[in-house]
Amino acid sequence: MPPVKVILKRIARSPALLTAILYALPWVVLVILGVLWLAEHDWLLPFVAITLGLVLLLRLSLLLLKHLRQTQSAAPVDADPAPIVTANPEWSARELAVFNSLCTEIAREPRPWGDMRQLSFDLVEKAAQQLSAGQKGALDFSIPEALLLADRVMIRLRRNLHDMVPFSDRISLKTILWIWENKAWVQRGATVVGWAWRAKRMITNPPAAIMQEIQGAVTSSADGGEMKNFSLALVQQIILEEVARAAVDLHSGYLRFTDEELLNIELGSADFDKQILAQPNEPxxxxxxxxxxxxxxxxxxxxxxxxxxxxxxxxxxxxxxxxxxxxxxxxxxxxxxxxxxxxxxxxxxxxxxxxxxxxxxxxxxxxxxxxxxxxxxxxxxxxxxxxxxxxxxxxxxxxxxxxxxxxxxxxxxxxxxxxxxxxxxxxxxxxxxxxxxxxxxxxxxxxxxxxxxxxxxxxxxxxxxxxxxxxxxxxRSTGAEASATFSQEMSRGASGLWETGRLVTGKLFGR
Structure with a gap:
């Protein structure tokens, strides 16, 4: 079969391609007629000159914005900025000073992720040394203290994840693992979807699409790399400050049950007693x-x-x-x-x-x-x-x-x-x-x-x-089945918490 017939046959089998051609055809015809109209009225050369002038002006604007950002980044910053992570309100002045000193040692620029483990270990070691007058090291704590600390940290991380990440409670780990294993294809798919959206926007509303493309070009060219580095440094700073806060909590003796937790334990026992009361017969x-x-x-x-x-x-x-x-x-x-x-x-x-x-x-x-x-x-x-x-x-x-x-x-x-x-x-x-x-x-x-x-x-x-x-x-059996289901879920949660703690400890301390 001749190549032309093969191409025509494939085009005929692709409704999406035919639709795109039908959408683009009026604009192509409009562009051709516009060029002919400009040439007929001797406005073609002024149009080209004005277009080149606008492109040059846009390029100069991008260079100017880049120069201004570099100037701002080179300007001196506060030598002692406030920590991002909030301190424990129960800390004494000495413990708060130790936490602030640890936070000031955290650099504000991105670093390789492989260095985060050693940096975290150094923060824990310094906290132990300063709070114990040099008598304790980074790993001088008991297993119950470590488990209680992990419980507190996990609860806080879960609350922050629920508040800050939309739909985090509806996305399974299986889906996240699949996205991570196929991240190259996911990125390609996102790129294709992005280009398709831009094409659709250009077809439906060309003026607004052109303005948004110019705005996107200005933003991405001016601060794309800088914003990426800033975000990476911010995430690493938060992680290290959380490690510093946990280290101060750990070595200052704040790992204990609060009055509210003790009250919840008492109420939980009372609720259990109510649940096991004999129930009267129903009809x-x-x-x-x-x-x-x-x-x-x-x-x-x-x-x-x-x-x-x-x-x-x-x-x-x-x-x-x-x-x-x-x-x-x-x-x-x-x-x-x-x-x-x-x-x-x-x-x-x-x-x-x-x-x-x-x-x-x-x-x-x-x-x-x-x-x-x-x-x-x-x-x-x-x-x-x-x-x-x-x-x-x-x-x-x-x-x-x-x-x-x-x-x-x-x-x-x-x-x-x-x-x-x-x-x-x-x-x-x-x-x-x-x-x-x-x-x-x-x-x-x-x-x-x-x-x-x-x-x-x-x-x-x-x-x-x-x-x-x-x-x-x-x-009784219905209650036992519900209790068994709850116990299974609690067992799964405890196993997940143990594995998470083991992985975190291995990442932080290399063990």
Whole structure:
């Protein structure tokens, strides 16, 4: 393929390039027409002369600014400037004098970073010598003193980092490490983005873009190198003054708990005592589960002794509905759930509710043999509790509802069931127990001529003791999980603090 066709084909595949060309084309045409207009009116040579004059004037201005800055830098400065780092207000006059003398020995010009370790060690050594009349050296301090000092310094550095560096609490160390390892590519990307922004600014607002370019050129040419050196010297000065402050604190005996810290320790102990107090029982959280139109809301009404839940042949509980009931003298918080439909979303919702409940009432229709969704959900629940050995599984009461639909002669006089009806109900209950692997399925009739609801209420109330034990276990386990998470985070923080202290000590003292 000829080179021209290759180029055209690549251009056609690059919408960004075509967009840039379309943006630049009007300006190119405008420049060409402007040059032709200037030539036609014999203003081309004056325009060129004025342009060269402005460039020369700009260059002379840059040279003048550079000369003025060099003159200012050569001017004598205060021989004893004030330290940047604030002193400890508890210091005596002698300790403050030692700190000021150490700060005056810190040079105000940039130096190689490799020299910072020796300079820091010299500051600590001088502080020890001056504060102890020559009896102590730089490393004459105990491990608890070093750890307490590291704790104080880390807290102050963390506060300064949070206050001075935006989004520092949202940037992970992994991101910072990646940027450092790919700093060349990051710098190139920043350069490309900068040029793209300048091009966009030139296209959208040429006059303002030209003025900003001139301002940037003046600033960067006049004080770019000087500002870089000034910033480097300032950072190094702050670091060395922090070392001097820490050295004076270390060797003057200010490493002790303050009254505020002691008060916080006492308050922390009191808070812990409050947390471990026995908590009163809450109403038992009874979760009602079943397929769509299994009769959940109807049975909730029967447990309440009145119409508290809407009932219909269509699904009537699209989400969770809570009812505060009193069942056989026991306070219950009954949660009527949406029907099991075999979907993963509903199964996840119900599983989360089971993990947060104390007792389960599982409703199945005796005349509905399709129990695969119930079996699947029950297996998920059992697996979830098996994965949480510290959690106690709530007691589950299985109900075989609508057994009257299996008996064509229902209702029977005084509910005296003949042997054939008893055998039919027993077979239906056994089939449900075989599918769900349960010991008992209580047969009931919740609509029309209700039957066996007293047995259901008695069974639910009989499981109240197990439900309360499940409630206490759930609350204790949830607190233990939260405490374990907090302990893990504290352990990670302590490990990070120890590693940071080790690295800092190695950098400062070469050990």
């Amino acid at each position: 038992i959280r009874l979760l009602v589960i079943g397929q769509v139109s299994a009769g959940k809301s109807t049975i909730v009404n029967r447990l309440a002794g009145g119409e508290v839940a809407e009932t219909d042949m269509a699904p009537t509980t699209p989400d969770l509905t809570r009812h505060a009931l009193d069942i056989d003298g026991i306070a219950y918080s009954v949660i009527d759930t949406q029907g099991i439909d075999g979907s993963e979303k509903v199964a996840e919702t119900l599983l989360a509710q089971v993990l947060d409940c104390d007792q389960v009432l599982w409703i199945l229709r005796a005349n509905r043999p399709a129990r695969a969704p119930d079996v699947a959900l029950l297996r998920q629940i059992e697996a979830a509790f098996a994965a949480r050995p510290l959690r106690r599984m709530p007691p589950v009461t299985i109900v075989a509802n609508a057994v009257d639909q299996l008996l064509p002669d229902w209702p029977f006089p005084e509910h005296l069931l003949p042997r054939e009806a008893q055998a039919t109900i027993a077979a239906a209950s056994a089939a449900i127990c075989a599918d769900l692997t349960c010991r008992e399925a209580i047969p009931v009739v919740s609509e029309g001529a209700v039957w066996n609801l007293d047995q259901l209420i008695s069974t639910v109330a009989h499981s109240a003791s197990d439900a309360l034990a499940t409630q206490r276990n759930r609350r």
